[in-house]
Amino acid sequence: MTNPSTPPLDQTGEWTPEQLREALVLASDWAAEYRAGVRERPIVPGVQPGDIAARLGDHAPDRPAPFADVLREFKNTIVPGLTHWNHPGFMAYFCSSSRGASVAAELLVAAVGVNAMLWRTSPAATEVETTAVKWLRECLGLPAAYDGLILDTASTSTFTAVLAARERATARHAGAPLAVYASEQAHSSVDKSVMAAGIGRTMLRHVECDHQLSMRPAALREAMRRDAAAGITPAMVVGTIGTTSTAAVDPIDGVADVASEHGAWLHIDAAYAGPAAMLPEQRHRFTGWQRADSIVLNPHKWLATSLDCSVLLYRDAEAMRAPLALTPAYLETGTGAENLMEIGLPLGRRFRGLKLWVLFKCVGTENIRNTLRGHIAMAESAARKLTDGGLFELVVPPSFGTVCFRTTGDDPVAEDRRSRAVMAQVNATGGTYVSHTVLGERYVIRLSVGSVHTTPRDLDAAVTSLRAAAAATAG
Numbered sequence: 001m002t003n004p005s006t007p008p009l010d011q012t013g014e015w016t017p018e019q020l021r022e023a024l025v026l027a028s029d030w031a032a033e034y035r036a037g038v039r040e041r042p043i044v045p046g047v048q049p050g051d052i053a054a055r056l057g058d059h060a061p062d063r064p065a066p067f068a069d070v071l072r073e074f075k076n077t078i079v080p081g082l083t084h085w086n087h088p089g090f091m092a093y094f095c096s097s098s099r100g101a102s103v104a105a106e107l108l109v110a111a112v113g114v115n116a117m118l119w120r121t122s123p124a125a126t127e128v129e130t131t132a133v134k135w136l137r138e139c140l141g142l143p144a145a146y147d148g149l150i151l152d153t154a155s156t157s158t159f160t161a162v163l164a165a166r167e168r169a170t171a172r173h174a175g176a177p178l179a180v181y182a183s184e185q186a187h188s189s190v191d192k193s194v195m196a197a198g199i200g201r202t203m204l205r206h207v208e209c210d211h212q213l214s215m216r217p218a219a220l221r222e223a224m225r226r227d228a229a230a231g232i233t234p235a236m237v238v239g240t241i242g243t244t245s246t247a248a249v250d251p252i253d254g255v256a257d258v259a260s261e262h263g264a265w266l267h268i269d270a271a272y273a274g275p276a277a278m279l280p281e282q283r284h285r286f287t288g289w290q291r292a293d294s295i296v297l298n299p300h301k302w303l304a305t306s307l308d309c310s311v312l313l314y315r316d317a318e319a320m321r322a323p324l325a326l327t328p329a330y331l332e333t334g335t336g337a338e339n340l341m342e343i344g345l346p347l348g349r350r351f352r353g354l355k356l357w358v359l360f361k362c363v364g365t366e367n368i369r370n371t372l373r374g375h376i377a378m379a380e381s382a383a384r385k386l387t388d389g390g391l392f393e394l395v396v397p398p399s400f401g402t403v404c405f406r407t408t409g410d411d412p413v414a415e416d417r418r419s420r421a422v423m424a425q426v427n428a429t430g431g432t433y434v435s436h437t438v439l440g441e442r443y444v445i446r447l448s449v450g451s452v453h454t455t456p457r458d459l460d461a462a463v464t465s466l467r468a469a470a471a472a473t474a475g
């Protein structure tokens, strides 16, 4: 007798084409319903560490289960433990939402399941990736001198750039210790990259910022001069356009001038804000970035291709290949074509280019620009509405889609406690989710508008909720 809960499999032990079709219909119906109703769910689940794992079973099952049963368990056990990044009230961190086009593209990527490590292992995957990156590069107003590829995260992209910078500096000044420079506000992925590249964390100089939290070129010049005088090679400068805490912008032209005095590699971290260069009215904030040796931006943040999709652009492909130039005999193809695995650490490469290509095709650059503009306008309006009436003060002016603020009052310790309480109250509503940072030892609430699902109505709800919490906690 066959067990009715055991699905029939074909002779390879794989689902039959009919089973696959049924499963895809069930999964896609669920996905569409989920996204239509996500607004009704609390953004952050009320679970404790270990709650979900305890319900998943201790051991892998010996026997296959029908997909319908597994989907039911997914809905009942796993989804209630998710944080809903595609909820329109998600305004924490930098949002990483996913457009419908990217959800559909992910399905195609999984269906073909190709590995884009070599051109030969899937020629179209390499060429879709390089085409989509070229389209993006053009939209950003960067010169054709930049090539690029897609990696998983900005951390990996920056690490790959650090390796290239290390190689170039070592070739020029063999044996000398190397130093890397980034502002005090740079993302921790720069620290990690410097550590992972073996340069040593203490050789990352955190350069002082001005009151706008942008790197001071004069401080950079002094730090590089001091190192060079001590026999240390200034290998690399990382400028940031859109810092993690406040979306501050380093003055890239000035930073590039200083970097070039020492022949240092210039890398720009525009992981979050990079897409704003698609807007002519925001381009001035990017002045000088076309002088960089490499640039990272994450379409999985503000362009809403789903995680993961990080674009690394570079001027000198040979310099990018040099640190890890190694092709074993079993990977030699002799095609003379571009093999993307030659840049960076991973060999296996997902077909991420399809997500970016489908995004451009299904959404179009005009729509993308409108979304970015809408987010910036919403952030500016949030800043006005939050500060109206004096409950909150801005810590810095809103930048791109990000607003940083705190409760107002004379006692900094009490106000920090209050800002913390406001954030906790608002997040507990489940309808809005904001996050925090710490600046000059003061607690700061961050609201970042970056989800394709967020509307002015959601923004107003967030502001109302924040204001109510601030009023309720006022002394």
Ligand SMILES: Cc1ncc(COP(=O)(O)O)c(C=O)c1O
Binding pocket: 094, 152, 153, 154, 155, 156, 187, 189, 240, 242, 243, 244, 269, 270, 271, 272, 298, 310
């Ligand atoms: C400015 C900046 N750079 C880099 C990163 C790291 O991004 P990823 O998670 O893609 O490594 C972040 C993350 O938010 C960021 O804000």
